[in-house]
Amino acid sequence: MSIWMIIIVVAYLCAIGYLGFRGFKSTKNATDYLLGGREAHPYVMAMSYGATFISTSAIIGFGGASAIFGMSLLWLPFLNIFLGIFIAFWLFGSRTRRMGLRLDAHTFPELLGRRFQSRFIQGAAGLIIFLFVPMYASAVLTGAAKYLAYQFGMEYNTALFVFSVIIALYVVMGGIKGVMYTDALQATIMLIGLSFLLVMTYQKLGGVTTAHQALTDMAELVPAKLQAAGHQGWTRMPKFGTPLWWTAVSTIIMGVGIGVLAQPQLAVRYMTVKSGKELNRAIPIGGVFILLTAGVAYIVGSLSNVFFQQTVGKISIAVAGGDVEQIIPMYLQAATPSWFSVLFMLTLMSAAMSTLSSQFHVMGTSIGRDLVEESIGKGKRVGGTLATRIGVMAGILASVYLSFVIEEKFGKTGTSIVARGTAIFFGLCACAFLPMYVAGLWNRRVTKAGAISGLLGGACSSLLWMIFVQEKASTALLLCNRFFGTRSLAIQLVDGKEIFVHSGPIIWAFVDPILIGLPISILATVLVSKFTEKLPEEHLDLCMGKSQPRTQQH
């Protein structure tokens, strides 16, 4: 490691420390700690939202995945920008902010709980978050610690310990202000790093159209195994109804693309700004950020095939020896100048730290505020923000424990369980929270019982689908194999050969839980609401503003 690298990393850590300290100094009460005093600057809010959303795994993992799937995955950044930023801020953000203020809600579960007058909803949502975020967090943590250990030549355990302590310090002390200030800096670094990478890649490969054309011309180099699964080339969609089509469209595009709308650590950010003006100002910042981070990772990942084909005569996955996660790091090493590797190291550190800090914060608030204080303690406060701070520490310990022990104890199996954490959490959040969240913002007919049914129906059905049917999750979670002796109930063994059960073009083992859990959750919410008591009009007026008198509607 060069002296420059050490100086830049130390300067970066000093800047993070300073911003964390600023957050700590300006945090006086629970609203400051949980919502930044509802006065966040639109740049800070938008960049923090974006940096939380785009983790290292989005750059390394999805970048590597697009080296295999190709540019068809660009539907995901489109959904990220259009749904995840534009629709989210414009439609969801504005209403969430106003309702949060009217109900004095400080967390996402608290908003849902107060909207439906149910401490059970708040506690259950808090519990789901606390139980499943550590899996998601440890997936990010493990990846970051491995990368740092490699970069700095230290032990994996040391890297894990140092990295966690740094993040823990500014999250526990500075609360959401510490998290958002540091996120904004980290997002800016990510934006610069990835923008450079895009320009360099297109320049190296002869320009936009030439680079894409070269990738199109490589279609015949797709490995036979991928071709059989539906791959038709890196600039074409996979063949409709094939396993590859289901994985790309159902899991990656739909699962992650729609799942973002009900992410607690993202939704809480709408409540951190003072007015709708800030949300409107955050939209262009967030949109450009996602285009230049997620969009770039997918384009560069796909085009890495052209670079490797032209330089070593092999496609990316062959150069990386079959390890998808190695594609982007290997491409950087081979295709970019050495000064860029320092900038990109900071980019990846920033992506990991910003996602982790928000995950730790949301874990702490869900256990401390939602479950302990509000649901179990019936609204009794425990020493200001003490319960939340203890919750944050418990969340950090749980995540570090998972990263530390699972890999050591279970080896590769453990890693694959943790690696599924991101997808499991996204799917679960969408199925459990999205129908209730949408109904809470727009519909006066949905009842408390309806909301609870949707929450439980969505959470249980998506979990069962992951454990027993969806091939990738059920294989990693091992429970299906233990109970039924097969890695998925949608796989039949015929003469010792695995056959995927399908109905027409639907291959059940590849269907994402969101496509099962979300309809069930919506159905449960609507049906139960039809037959149960409506919430009082005065409460609905308080949540959503007064309903317009009939004469004004004419």
Place this chain on the structure above:
Amino acid sequence: MLGIEDGWVVLAYLLCIVSALLCLVWGALKWNVDDTVEEPEEEIRQWAEEEDRVEEEL
């Protein structure tokens, strides 16, 4: 188009850029627009409710 073979992939590529532009245009147009909906004045609201009541009685 753009060296990409499949129309669906070209569409995804262009939509990424167009949606980011949409965000930029939205931000420029709504830079100073707040989302607070003006509540009707209390008197007007009461008058409207009274009108509703009378209409129902009729």
